Amino acid sequence: MxxxxxxxxxxxxxxxxxxxxxxxxxxxxxxxxxxxxxxxxxxxxxxxxxxxxxxxxxxxxxxxxxxxxxxxxxxxxxxxxxxxxxxxxxxxxxxxxxxxxxxxxxxxxxxxxxxxxxxxxxxxxxxxxxxxxxxxxxxTYNEFYRLYQVSDYDQAVKPERVITEDSNAGFQFFENVCRENGRIACFSAHGKSNIFTVIVKSPDEKTLVIADGAAFGSEMEKLMRLIKNHPNIVLYLPESFEWLILKSGLIEDGSVAEILEHPENHIESEKYFSWERYFTTKLVQSTQDSYLKYAKRQLNPAYLQEKVSDRILAVMKGIDLR
Amino acid sequence: MLNIYYGNMPEAVFNTSVYFKNVYEDEWITDPVAREMILDVDKSIVLDSAVIDSPVMGKIPPVSLSGGVKTLILMKNERSKVFNASACGDNCAGWILRLARMDELTINLRHLMDFGEGTFDICILNTNQIVHSMRELVPIAGLYV
Missing domain, CATH: 3.40.50 (Rossmann fold)
Structure with missing residues (x-):
């Protein structure tokens, strides 16, 4: 369906x-x-x-x-x-x-x-x-630029640490961006269910959590309850890292804009249990013959070029990782 | 004192609505505390042991009360059993704290119920720690749900 x-x-x-x-x-x-x-x-x-x-x-x-x-x-x-x-x-x-x-x-x-x-x-x-x-x-959870728990929208979020759900290409991308910044630590929680456990070990750090919103529903209640008392923690939940790349406009595929506007009209539930799987497939297909050829396991170094990574980071409105 | 076991608890009564339907007694419904709970949570008035006046559904039997209120009534009347309090919304949390102040109460929660901004005494049975606020409760209980 x-x-x-x-x-x-x-x-x-x-x-x-x-x-x-x-x-x-x-x-x-x-x-x-x-x-x-x-x-x-x-x-x-x-x-x-x-x-x-x-x-x-x-x-x-x-x-x-x-x-x-x-x-x-x-x-x-x-x-x-x-x-x-x-x-x-x-x-x-x-x-x-x-x-x-x-x-x-x-x-x-x-x-x-x-x-x-x-x-x-x-x-x-x-x-x-x-x-x-x-x-x-x-x-239940209203988002502003896919940011959750941000009370002051006028000021960009400048974290001291970034925790990613992803341990593959998405983590490799953000780890590289944070390393270039020099002031932000970045590490992977190795899965959505570990994020809460990682955060409660030091809940007072200025933390940005980046996870796949398309499949993160099960973690929302306890994280929102936690960050209610720790406003220094912010969630950024795009559909997925691959969605960010598609949204950036880097990919020359005329169908992408319509797909992102109305994903529900394109994603067959029988084939894709959650939307982030579709976005991964779409990105792999759309880049297979280009210098941005995408693989989830190992990030293509082309995505780390400044002009490319800047386009991806520009999608993340309200967040400053540079 | 309120004791809470977070996460899967096989000995707890999971489907509280089915259990309520088969065990509730007329006096449980007309009890003054039950009347208050039904008015507060369901916005409904107990007319007698078999009829409750709901503003939306009209005259309903006790089995048609909300899952939350039915679970609260079970907690009040069957203290020897542990009930799945995840059948209750946050609007039942105050009542659970109140029932626990009347007498020792043990419940099972499979989500993080919001017990509000105030202070309380809750023993988290998973770790045998006593907490007094949501700020203290969430980092511990969140590891088990």
Whole structure:
């Protein structure tokens, strides 16, 4: 499945109206905001159709997945939007992550747990915003230039250390930039789940965390709770390092601008479990015959040339690493 | 004192809504503290042990209360059990602290609930450390969720 899909579900008492655009959407937030009521209405419509008294409007079928037989149910659901309520412990299992990784469904999951096995975006974490009997989804983490936890937008972030999630090309790029700067330490956390552990060892340093926003959702809550008391820590979460390069305009590929404007129209969920994988594939394909030929494992030295790296850094508005 | 075990805890009751449906008693709903919790979190009024007036859903039975309130009611009435408090939103945190002030309470959390700006006494069972603020709690508990 690809694209953005609007879902309107209503009965005589309550109406929900929202859009989803990636394969995994998380819903959490306060109690009594109507999360379970939403899933109940989708279930009743799924089981009984119009006879349920629930009206559901969407260009895709909406289903509910639950209980011990989830795996068998899932095998019969295709090209659908699948809702899962909290209380379904299987969501936390590696089996579930594996089972949905190559399906052509979108998933809307209600849980307050991080679920690191699922690569969901920081942009796709929502609470339900109610106004009377009308509910819609409200994004939980709002970004400004993809910077999180910056209170003063007028001053550029000048970190003393940079921690990258990446240990490959992205890390090699930022390590080189920081080495040239001479005043910024740069090291890799070797994975998103290690970032919190690395930061809490010295939480008072001026730190910039650079991670792939496309799959960083599971880490957001605890990091935002931590940096609430440590404003010296800033998160920079582009979709991925490859997205930064594509965004820089360095790549001569006429399709890139449209792809970056509306990625959801190009990224097939069955093929790409999260968007950063698509951006990597796109960058590799677009540069294969050029001097900027990209490989994720080992950064092509061409990206370290000043005129090239400056273009990439220019995408990172509000951050000064030079 | 509030005791919290962070992360996966197999002996905790995970699906609190299912457990509530099968064990709740009428007196649990009409209890004055439960009435307060239901009014505060769900904005609903207990009419009697079987009927609650919800501003959105109309007259509902106790099993249709929010997952958060049902878990709070379980915590109040079944102290010998440990419940998955990640069924509760941050708007239940104050009530969990209040229940723990009435009597020793042990819960399981699989996310970082926000216990607010004030001070409290929470024992993190994973490390057996007592913390008094979110500033102290987050760096420890965050390692387990």
């Amino acid at each position: 690809k694209g953005m899909h609007r879902i309107i579900v209503q009965n005589k008492r309550i109406r929900y109206d929202f859009e989803i655009r990636r394969n995994i959407t998380m819903i959490r937030g306060d109690s009594a905001t109507g999360k379970t009521a939403l899933i109940d209405m989708v279930r009743e419509h799924y089981e009984n159709g119009e006879a349920s008294g629930v009206e559901l409007t969407c260009d895709k079928e909406c289903a509910v997945l639950e209980g011990r037989t989830w795996s068998g149910q899932l095998s019969m659901i295709q090209d659908s939007i699948v809702f899962i309520d909290e209380g379904n412990e299987f969501v936390m299992s590696d089996d579930f992550a594996s089972a949905i990784s190559d399906t052509d469904n979108y998933y809307v999951i209600v849980t307050r747990e991080g679920v690191p096995s699922l690569p969901y975006s920081v942009d796709e974490i929502y609470g339900i915003r109610n106004s009377g009997k009308y509910g819609t989804l409200k994004r």
